[in-house]
Amino acid sequence: MVxxxxxxxxxxxxxxxxxxxxxxLFVAGEYRQVVPILEKLLIEDPHNLDAALRLATAESELGHxxxxxxxxxxxxxxxxxxxDVQTYLGLFYAKGKDWPLAAPLLERVLAQSPDRLPxxxxxxxxxxxxxxxxxxxxxxxxxxxxxxxxxxxxxxxGALAMExxxxxxxxxxxxxxxxxxxxxxxxxxxxxGRLQEARDAxxxxxxxxxxxxxxxxxxxxxxxxHEADAPSRIASAREHADATTRPLIERERLFR
Numbered sequence: 001m002v003x004x005x006x007x008x009x010x011x012x013x014x015x016x017x018x019x020x021x022x023x024x025l026f027v028a029g030e031y032r033q034v035v036p037i038l039e040k041l042l043i044e045d046p047h048n049l050d051a052a053l054r055l056a057t058a059e060s061e062l063g064h065x066x067x068x069x070x071x072x073x074x075x076x077x078x079x080x081x082x083x084d085v086q087t088y089l090g091l092f093y094a095k096g097k098d099w100p101l102a103a104p105l106l107e108r109v110l111a112q113s114p115d116r117l118p119x120x121x122x123x124x125x126x127x128x129x130x131x132x133x134x135x136x137x138x139x140x141x142x143x144x145x146x147x148x149x150x151x152x153x154x155x156x157x158g159a160l161a162m163e164x165x166x167x168x169x170x171x172x173x174x175x176x177x178x179x180x181x182x183x184x185x186x187x188x189x190x191x192x193g194r195l196q197e198a199r200d201a202x203x204x205x206x207x208x209x210x211x212x213x214x215x216x217x218x219x220x221x222x223x224x225x226h227e228a229d230a231p232s233r234i235a236s237a238r239e240h241a242d243a244t245t246r247p248l249i250e251r252e253r254l255f256r
Contacts, residue, residue, distance in 0.1 A: 005028075021053065032057040049078050053088060060092050068092060083109050083116070091122040094129075102126050117146055133164045141169075151177045158184065167191050183210045188219055191212060195225050212242040223254045 004220035025034035038055040042048060056071030072089045079085055086105045093102035106123040109116055121162035124139035135206055140157050142147075149157070162184065171188045174181050182204045189198035198221045215237040222230040234255050241249055249255060 016109055019051075026054050026058065029061075031061045034058050035062070047078055049075060049085075052078060053084060056092070057088060060095075065096060087116060087119045088121070091118060092221060094122040094125040094145070099126055099129050103130075115146065117143065120146075128160065131228065133160055134166075137161055137164060137166065137169065149176075151179045155179060155181065164186065183214050183217075186214065186221075190217060190221055195221055199225065212237075212240050214244045215240050216245045216252075220252065 004180065014146065018041055022034050022037045022041060025031075025037070028057060035055065035058050037178050038051050041051045045051065050074040052071060056068050056075055059065075059068035059071055069092070072085070072092055075082075075085050075240065086109050090102040090105035090109065093099055093105070102122060103126050106119050106126065109119040110123065113119070120139055124136050127133075127136040127139060137157065137160050139159070140153070144153065144157070154173045154177035158170045158177065158181070161167075161170035161173060167188055171185065171192065173187050174188065182201045184200045185206065186202035189195070189201060199218070200222060202214050202218040205211060215233070219233040219237040222233040222236070227233075234249075237245065237249055
């Protein structure tokens with residue numbers, strides 16, 4: 001369907017090449033190259049909503065927030081009720097300092113289209129920043145039924161679930177992440193009473209910033225499993241304690 005405010009067909013024909021080039025560059029993530037092409041297109045066709053949205057998104061991806069907001073406002077003026085405009089403006093706000101402005105935009109979109117993936121992803125960010133962790137978890141769980149989560153996505157879900165005390169959700173996320181998170185898994189297995197799995201995970205934590213906590217948790221597991229070397233593990237936890245684990249060790253009844 002041709003827009004009423006579109007250029008005349010005879011004028012539009014010379015824009016086909018730049019439009020195709022802009023679309024290819026945008027999909028390829030070549031944002032720096034696509035910006036000047038989109039700017040020229042909008043001079044020729046100032047009511048082109050697709051070009052305005054792509055320009056706003058490209059500027060946002062380049063970290064040019066002021067230019068991105070200007071372009072988003074231009075798109076919003078062209079189509080204030082457009083779900084695409086509301087979604088991508090909401091996503092832009094969600095990632096920046098003005099994130100509270102994102103919530104009403106995204107809620108409006110999802111009220112009409114509950115499975116709109118970009119809006120769900122943006123709202124999950126907002127809910128996390130609002131401290132509404134359980135809702136952020138539910139949103140992320142829904143998102144990951146709609147697309148395959150990356151290891152980083154799963155680690156983030158696991159961290160949120162740990163914060164919310166959702167042990168089983170956190171374990172499932174960290175196990176699926178298949179990444180270097182033995183300490184988190186050890187802590188979670190211990191909380192779930194899965195002592196042998198906690199022992200195995202904690203034994204694989206390498207020396208480093210996490211090591212004092214791993215030694216502390218491993219000593220707890222050793223006592224609970226009635227291991228013969230539990231006293232030496234407690235001593236090792238004390239020897240390598242840091243500012244975080246030292247008071248925990250002193251208060252730990254299992255070590256008395």
